[in-house]
Amino acid sequence: VIKKTLSMPPIVTLTTDFGQADAYVAAMKAAVLREAPQARLIDISHQIPPQNVRYGSFILERAIDAFHKMPGRQIIHIAVVDPGVGTSRKLLIVKIQSQTVICPDNGLITWPWRNRKNAKAYELTWRPERSQSKSISRTFHGRDILAPAAGLLAAETPLRKLAPRSARPKLLDIFPMKKNARQGRIIHIDHFGNAITNITREAVGTRHVSIRVGGHAIGRIKQTYAEAEIGEPLALFGSADLLEIAVRDGSAAEKLGLKVGRSVNLSSR
């Protein structure tokens, strides 16, 4: 038991729209460590564009994907993109397979919820006692509620003490492309300018398709960037196992003028 405690401290990840110029992220980390001194803190991204819940939901799903298969290890993801802070929007704790997500109930959980079976949501109703924190701010629940709650979970507080009742999370109007459909969408532009779509291998199935986006014929689905010439666009299944439009050694978003929401067409070859 001691060995386990020593070698496997809980992991708490952070996904926010806070940027990295201010001390907001550090304030959340301090709040986690106050409750769970042993927690391992991992930054996922703090560059979600301000208030962009859709972008945050995509990144949160990637975080959960990254930390799959960590047997015996507690994984807690805090996600804060929270334009509704101070309104009556709820807070959630969501169990997804063996991982836990803590976030506002504003649609952030959408992608993990749609992509994964057996997810269960609970309303985080716990609030810190006033004597413990200076006071709960009305502008920073990430620091004052979500991070301490993550710390308490990491320190083995039972979930039911923080979130006694189940909840039905709010979901955004975003979906994986349906199996055998002919049109998907761009759901994320990454740092390299790759345009990642909602098109899974399963949705393409055994079809042999040609890809077209924004007036550009991209051709068949390839296996590696190296199958295109330098500067040439291509479509392939990327590291998230989603179809992406890329340009070899370049930015597809820039070269092809791609944006989130743009439709991507699949036609038979």
Added chain:
Amino acid sequence: VIKKTLSMPPIVTLTTDFGQADAYVAAMKAAVLREAPQARLIDISHQIPPQNVRYGSFILERAIDAFHKMPGRQIIHIAVVDPGVGTSRKLLIVKIQSQTVICPDNGLITWPWRNRKNAKAYELTWRPERSQSKSISRTFHGRDILAPAAGLLAAETPLRKLAPRSARPKLLDIFPMKKNARQGRIIHIDHFGNAITNITREAVGTRHVSIRVGGHAIGRIKQTYAEAEIGEPLALFGSADLLEIAVRDGSAAEKLGLKVGRSVNLSSR
């Protein structure tokens, strides 16, 4: 004793103007870990604008605020915004309540010093032996003196061995607004474009005031962003417990053309 050592490693935070493209931050972290292998390293910000000591001082105060109330835990903040490196400017170790700050004596300590009682400053006169480091560079005391000193403190070297004599730190010409004054100032623009002022709740007191900044009437002080319409400006006490000018779901700095130093007026309602 063993339990404490295992469960409560010292925390060393870093606040710099180094950016994150180079290996400068990592070089400081290596220097801390060389002396204190168990130290927990927390980045506060590395996006202080180059040589902007005022900005750094505001962020350093937030770092100290974030790590308040961590009983039994050693907290050491390294702050490096150091245009005077290589000149005769001194280095400081400052004890503030139960936390420690290590920084150049160029005004970086101003906000923590003004806001907190019982702070004590010492001149950091310790220098590494030449045989230990390749040589002390004249351009990077953060790596060659401040970080090793933080590591030594984290490894329980007594402060008096590093900084035997007390010091009077240099302070910048920046202050919290006086109680019941009618004019404060913008002291920081954050990642969201919120304009944070030097106006505390205590300085406003029981007055019912209307806020005006840069020709814009902002109205009474509100409690949450949600009391404004989307895109509308408002004033409220933010997460630092300072009055801030915000725009709901937008950037006040951009929308209202706000900058650090701009005056903020309070008139009776």
Added chain:
Amino acid sequence: VIKKTLSMPPIVTLTTDFGQADAYVAAMKAAVLREAPQARLIDISHQIPPQNVRYGSFILERAIDAFHKMPGRQIIHIAVVDPGVGTSRKLLIVKIQSQTVICPDNGLITWPWRNRKNAKAYELTWRPERSQSKSISRTFHGRDILAPAAGLLAAETPLRKLAPRSARPKLLDIFPMKKNARQGRIIHIDHFGNAITNITREAVGTRHVSIRVGGHAIGRIKQTYAEAEIGEPLALFGSADLLEIAVRDGSAAEKLGLKVGRSVNLSSR
């Protein structure tokens, strides 16, 4: 033995061109922690310009420099700037003094290899079993091969199990300036706009030289930034012990229009 294990967990650093907006870096960290739960993770830089192997090589050399002299501590650097992912380019494990580098064989290792004696390179031929990972992506070997390999090394897997045969790494056409040469080159522009050259103290030797770059006479080599007036250019040996062209409290790159590759001339005084 227990003490050593507890107090000296292995350090794994990360240098990439992934940026920090996506979850790519976190995916690599999760892959390291899956194999080596105790590993300490240190970010070097994720802001290598996309596909810029030269820039990455310079930063990787700085990372190795930062973690010199950590006796008894295992240091593993993962470097991923990998435009050739999915082609037949090889992967490397390189032992440099007591440190280890894991990277694609595309020239990333050049600066450490040229600057350090007794480096030995091995071809990383280990691949994860298909059953363990979902599948090895063809676009993200950083997550699927390099990070798990680093985790395995950190968990004391013998190097020969991952990389049984030695290799001759590919090297870029970049070199330290030769001893007593009259012309060096700018090899890096840092966050402050300092232009760092390939000119070592040893290569300058005992000569008294005047520096000239891009039509600007910079004068003799100085000791500290403070020897120049504010806004004035100067040349000095910076924290990497390489000659750099700086502007006091400003950006030399901007003020003098400097770029990587530009020649720097040394004439006798």
